[in-house]
Amino acid sequence: MIGQSIVLAADVPFPPSVEDFYLPSILPWGEHNSYWFTKITALLWISVAAIIIYFLVSYRKPQLVPTKKQWIAESLYGFVRNNIAVDMLGKRGINFAPYLTTLFVFILLMNFWAIVPIAQISPNSHIAFPAILAVISYVMFIYIGMKHHGGLKYFKHALIPPAPWFILPLLIPIEFFSTFLVRPFSLAVRLFANMFAGHMLLLVFTLGGFAMLNANAWFAPFSLVSWVMTIALTFLEFLVICLQAYVFTVLTASYLQGALADEH
Amino acid sequence: MAAQKPPNAPSGDDEPAPPDTGMGMTAVAYLFSGMLVWGAIGLLVDHWVGTKGIFAGIGAVVGIGGGVYLIVRRLGA
Numbered sequence: 001m002i003g004q005s006i007v008l009a010a011d012v013p014f015p016p017s018v019e020d021f022y023l024p025s026i027l028p029w030g031e032h033n034s035y036w037f038t039k040i041t042a043l044l045w046i047s048v049a050a051i052i053i054y055f056l057v058s059y060r061k062p063q064l065v066p067t068k069k070q071w072i073a074e075s076l077y078g079f080v081r082n083n084i085a086v087d088m089l090g091k092r093g094i095n096f097a098p099y100l101t102t103l104f105v106f107i108l109l110m111n112f113w114a115i116v117p118i119a120q121i122s123p124n125s126h127i128a129f130p131a132i133l134a135v136i137s138y139v140m141f142i143y144i145g146m147k148h149h150g151g152l153k154y155f156k157h158a159l160i161p162p163a164p165w166f167i168l169p170l171l172i173p174i175e176f177f178s179t180f181l182v183r184p185f186s187l188a189v190r191l192f193a194n195m196f197a198g199h200m201l202l203l204v205f206t207l208g209g210f211a212m213l214n215a216n217a218w219f220a221p222f223s224l225v226s227w228v229m230t231i232a233l234t235f236l237e238f239l240v241i242c243l244q245a246y247v248f249t250v251l252t253a254s255y256l257q258g259a260l261a262d263e264h
Numbered sequence: 265m266a267a268q269k270p271p272n273a274p275s276g277d278d279e280p281a282p283p284d285t286g287m288g289m290t291a292v293a294y295l296f297s298g299m300l301v302w303g304a305i306g307l308l309v310d311h312w313v314g315t316k317g318i319f320a321g322i323g324a325v326v327g328i329g330g331g332v333y334l335i336v337r338r339l340g341a
Contacts, residue, residue, distance in 0.1 A: 088286070161337050170302070170330045178290075178297035186293065254286020 014211035016203035021125060021196070040123045047109045047123075051102075077101050080249065088253045089260065096256060099140075100249050103133065107191065108245040114198055115234050115241070122241075125195040127188065134188035137252040142180075145259030154259065179258075187251060194244045198237045205230040291335050298331025299324045 013020075024030055027037035058069040066074060080101040085093035110129065114122035123129050145154040159175045160168065209226035212219040306323025310316065 161334055163333070163337055167330070167333065170326065171334055173301045173305075174294065174298045174327065174330050174334060177301045178293040182293050182297055186289075251286050251289060254290070257286070258290075 014207045016200060016207055020203060021121070021199070023121070039119070039121065040126060043113045043119055043121075044110070044123050044129070047106065047113070051105055051109060076105060080104050084246075084249055084253050088250070088257050092260060093253070096253070100253055103137075103252060104245055104249040107133070107248050108242065111191075111195060111241040111245055114195060114202075115237050120202075121199055122195040124191055125199045127192045130188040130191040130195075133191070133248070134184045137187060137255060138184040141252075141255040141259045144256055148260050158258070183255060187248065191244050191248055194240055198240055201233055202230060202237065205233060287339055291339060294331040294334045294338075295328060296331075298327035298329070298334070300327070302327030302330065 022035075023039045025032075025035050025038055026042060028034060054069075055073055058067075058073040063070060077097070081094065081097035084104075085097040085100050087093070089096060107124065110124050111122050113119040114125070142154070145158065146152075148154070149157050158179055159172050161171050161175060163171055205226050209223035209230070212226065213223045303320050303324035306319035306321065307317075309319040309323070313319065
């Protein structure tokens with residue numbers, strides 16, 4: 001078994017590089033200039049399908065005493081609604097609970113592929129997916145703010161802090177930068193970088209074990225340590241997966257809260 | 265859809281106000297934004313005047329000051 005692995009691992013490249021995130025094409029199989037359908041695409045569609053089907057099925061015949069399926073779906077929704085949406089946005093939070101729940105569950109599942117055997121890469125480790133999610137949050141909080149405050153008054157509310165007039169020239173650029181430039185960027189990069197680094201870390205420790213074994217048979221114990229570390233890091237990765245899904249949702253709710261806030 | 269009732273008041277009398285998790289991020293964003301924006305403006309001034317970074321330094325310090333002021337005004341009591 002180990003002998004086989006070594007033979008298999010003989011051509012394992014080490015150290016892993018960014019190239020390892022660009023997976024081969026599935027449809028058409030092994031094509032080199034058509035990347036319309038790769039594992040990333042497949043995982044995305046599986047995630048979307050799984051979420052839609054799961055929530056439809058678990059709530060098809062709602063019971064007063066919920067079944068296990070229904071209980072999990074209700075707990076997920078209840079968690080986001082009560083602990084994120086209502087906590088941060090008050091009564092109005094209930095209006096945003098469906099979107100926030102969808103966001104939370106989607107990111108959670110997309111991240112979770114990072115530690116599912118065979119899948120073992122999260123689509124969110126490509127910047128495109130977090131970027132689109134961040135753009136949705138960005139457009140949404142600006143739109144909600146404009147609707148709440150009435151058109152351009154929102155920007156006055158967002159950009160002009162309660163301060164004496166003579167420091168406003170100092171503060172307005174900071175407000176603009178932190179609200180309208182840093183927010184979408186940091187949302188996207190935080191999620192992307194966490195998933196990217198997580199995948200890279202697992203690759204380094206897995207492939208590093210093989211690399212050491214290939215280099216010298218005496219390194220076998222160290223390879224073993226490396227693989228044990230991989231298992232430990234997988235648990236750490238699970239923590240990061242849940243935390244990042246939560247953070248993204250909470251920050252989106254927080255931005256909405258800022259857009260809905262009245263003058264103080 | 266959830267069977268649980270949403271809590272009546274987000275910050276009722278009997279329980280402490282919910283911790284605003286986003287607030288920490290906002291504060292950090294203000295600090296960094298202040299430093300970056302005014303540091304960058306200072307750098308441009310440096311470029312224009314021909315100095316070697318004195319205005320970037322001043323800009324960064326002033327920017328951080330502005331960031332702290334914003335945190336106090338926006339997030340403080």
